Amino acid sequence: MPVHTPAVEDYLKAIYDVGRSEENVTTSALAERLDVSPASVTGMVKKLAGMKLVTHERYYGVTLTTAGRRIAIEVIRHHRLVETYLHEALGVPWDQVHAEAEKWEHVLSEDLEARMDAALGHPTNDPHGAPIPTVTLELVEPDWPPLARLDAGVIAVVAEVSDDDPDLLRYIGGLGLYPGTGFEVISAAPYNDGPVTVRLLDGEQSGAEHAVGHRAAAHLFVKDIA
Ligand SMILES: [Zn+2]
Incomplete structure (x- = not known):
């Protein structure tokens, strides 16, 4: 390329x-x-x-074009692999990896990319939950709904949190709502801009109840809705 x-x-x-x-x-x-x-x-x-x-x-x-799309997805693969490597191998907090990856994504060689991928055990999602494109540049973009759209009584799992606002990531991390965390919606106010209150079902804060602000709830995407 x-x-x-x-x-x-x-x-x-x-x-x-x-x-x-x-x-x-x-x-x-x-x-x-x-x-x-x-x-x-x-x-x-x-x-x-x-x-x-x-x-x-x-x-x-x-x-x-097909060529343009391949380059875009290659850069996204670099970005998400670098975020995962910085977080998992070097312990960089999840709110700091995006800004670093914005630079590294442009300079990562194919050799380093392959080594990072292997060292991490071929991860499928970055620390924010976003899917990492495969080495053959396949990327299936999920269509996860935001927490803000859930009703009271619903059980779901955190899928992905938007990665480009460090304050938002620190806030959501402080609530223990990392990707993979299950929760139940205790109350929701869908027709105004009020918070969504959730009870965590696993993770470090299992059992805790948190009111998630409306803006955060719009940037936190969920899966496995029951
Ligand atoms: Zn990022």
Whole structure:
């Protein structure tokens, strides 16, 4: 695979990300995601189209080509493997690994990638619960609902927590709601922005009850709902 600049890789990753939730990836959505001006997005998208990594059509927005998508997923594999390695092998707290991985993802060699993967026993999820793409770059993005959408009486397991806000991760970690933790919803206030109260069913804080703030509950995704 040819080497691309970190800027090219960050754009491809952003196009992939925005494309997961929006039908059309517009230049303004990319400008917002990357915190740059729409004019610089337009310039970069032209460049990426010239490299055959994206197509850009007026009514369909920006779309990754097969080659562009492979690069995006390779960078995501690096990112999530590095986060897992920093957390599990080096003990870096889960709220600090994302910022480090944002840099390492661009420089990791294929050899180091393979060694990290083997040293960790081929992990399938990063410390925030997100799936790690396979070595053949298969990535199945789960469609887990947020905690904010659950009703009282429901039992579920924490699947994934958004990884890019360290304050949010410290808050959720302080409540013991790490991925894999089972809990029961004690009360929920779905039609206002009130908290969701949960009782933990396992983990270090098993039995504890916590009111989870609405914003946090919107960024905490759940699975195995019963
Ligand atoms: Zn991350």
